[in-house]
Amino acid sequence: MDKHEDFLNRLNEAIKDGDAKQVRIAEYCDVSEQAVARWKRSGQISKDNLFALSEISGYRYLWIKSGEGGKRISSVTENRNEYMKSENTKVYYARDTEDSDDIEQLVEAIRKAHANKVLTDQAISHLTSFIRTLNNRR
Known part of the structure; x- marks a missing residue:
């Protein structure tokens, strides 16, 4: 298998076996169901939508993207931090509490x-x- 086929398999697993049905994934990512179907066929998905898919499906961003680490999200914060580090993105929060x-x-x-x-x-x-x-x- 090549890298693209491996990615397609992980992407399809997150869509098919994740915590949300395809229609909910489309709504959450603010795209059509046809767009989600295209992702499944082509693997053409933006980084933002891939991250949103990871959030809604419960599958880790880095696992879907590259197969790194465990499949499922164990910490929402950790998944977000991995995404931000991987994509060199910064998110600012209004405040940080111990809770x-x-x-x-x-x-x-x-x-x-x-x-x-x-x-x-x-x-x-x-x-x-x-x-x-x-x-x-x-």
């Missing part, structure tokens, strides 16, 4: 639930209002 891993995991759980239509847009709106209310009480 950031717990917060990251909560945000990840909410994101996955929303992407898989377990949480509605209205539920997300209510959660956002609730969190803002908590934040304002500090």
Whole structure:
């Protein structure tokens, strides 16, 4: 097998066996289902969409991209850091707290639930209002 075929196999595994169905992947990446189908056939996918796919599927960015390390995301923060290092990208956060891993995991759980239509847009709106209310009480 060549590198491209290996990549296609990993990409297809993340799409087929990941935490979200193809329609949810398309919605999360803000592309059509046909675009996701093209990714599966051609392997032509932007780095941003590959990272978004890694987030929604639960498969590590570096594993999908190059086969490095373990398949599944064990830490959302670690996956993001690997992506940023690999692509020489920087992300700035409003603040860093000692509870950031717990917060990251909560945000990840909410994101996955929303992407898989377990949480509605209205539920997300209510959660956002609730969190803002908590934040304002500090």
